[in-house]
Amino acid sequence: MCTYRTELLAVHGSGKGPAGWFTLSDVSVYVDHPVHALALHTLNIDLRNPELGPAARVAVELDATSARALAEAIVRALDDLPPGVMDQSPASQGT
Numbered sequence: 001m002c003t004y005r006t007e008l009l010a011v012h013g014s015g016k017g018p019a020g021w022f023t024l025s026d027v028s029v030y031v032d033h034p035v036h037a038l039a040l041h042t043l044n045i046d047l048r049n050p051e052l053g054p055a056a057r058v059a060v061e062l063d064a065t066s067a068r069a070l071a072e073a074i075v076r077a078l079d080d081l082p083p084g085v086m087d088q089s090p091a092s093q094g095t
Contacts, residue, residue: 007030008028009027012024015047016058018055022049024047027046029043029044031043034061
């Protein structure tokens with residue numbers, strides 16, 4: 001069922017599209033009919049930078065089981081880090 005509920009998040013990161021790497025500025029997460037995945041409904045994640053145009057987008061369509069597994073894997077990976085590892089910007093690390 002399409003709820004039309006969309007979560008929008010500001011992000012700092014990079015994505016790789018057809019033209020190469022680009023800076024990500026936001027993410028939208030929603031449940032809808034997929035464009036490509038073989039399912040009636042999927043959790044759709046669009047990682048993008050609208051300022052760079054429509055090609056600056058990485059799209060993901062996941063079934064519910066895969067989406068939950070991905071969310072849990074992300075939390076586990078972050079929880080297993082030593083304190084402060086992801087709290088430092090590249091500039092403060094001298095890179």
